Amino acid sequence: SELIRSNPIAKMPTLITDTGTALYDSRVICEYLDSLHDGARMFPLETTARWTVLRRQALGDGVLDAAVSIRYETVLRPDEKRWSAWIEGQMGKVRRGLDTLENEVATFDDDVNIGIITVACALGYLNFRYPEEDWRAPRPGLRDWYAKFSTRESMATTEPVVF
Missing domain, CATH: 1.20.1050.10 (Glutathione S-transferase Yfyf (Class Pi); Chain A, domain 2)
Structure with missing residues (x-):
């Protein structure tokens, strides 16, 4: 399946980025999405x-x-x-x-x-x-x-x- 090809542990959620990189685990996906904007951060840097x-x-x-x-x-x-x-x-x-x-x-x-x-x-x-x-x-x-x-x-x- 597409999920297994993208994510060896076949766990949801999995996000395929525009560059084709597979990101898995909600924490990783949320931090990735937070990096895509210039607004207030969901993951503070301080x-x-x-x-x-x-x-x-x-x-x-x-x-x-x-x-x-x-x-x-x-x-x-x-x-x-x-x-x-x-x-x-x-x-x-x-x-x-x-x-x-x-x-x-x-x-x-x-x-x-x-x-x-x-x-x-x-x-x-x-x-x-x-x-x-x-x-x-x-x-x-x-x-x-x-x-x-x-x-x-x-x-x-x-x-x-x-x-």
Whole structure:
């Protein structure tokens, strides 16, 4: 397939640049796209801000990875092969990540950067796939921040829907 020819690990997403170079992994693709414009950077260049943003991106990605892993385990694996202790371990990662974000939410500023976007996408995924897992009640700061951030046009127009 075209994907395997372009990306040896056949993982989505893959972006083929105008020069024919294959870029894979959302982080790499996002940084590439950020390099193509002269506007405000999603990936700050200044060292302190950069590490804060990249760490927040990694935390959001970690929450998302654990949540997606739970989804695979509970939807794709047959009931008799599901590993409840592993699922709970992954949910522990989600909860600890959210607790960390709750402790940091007061430091989120109005800058839209890759860290903030990743966190918002992770929260949106939790809302979409795990509506029964109420992450909001014990984390009012994060809940309020997400309620406001999710009204942005870019978030509202990309909200997932079930077909």
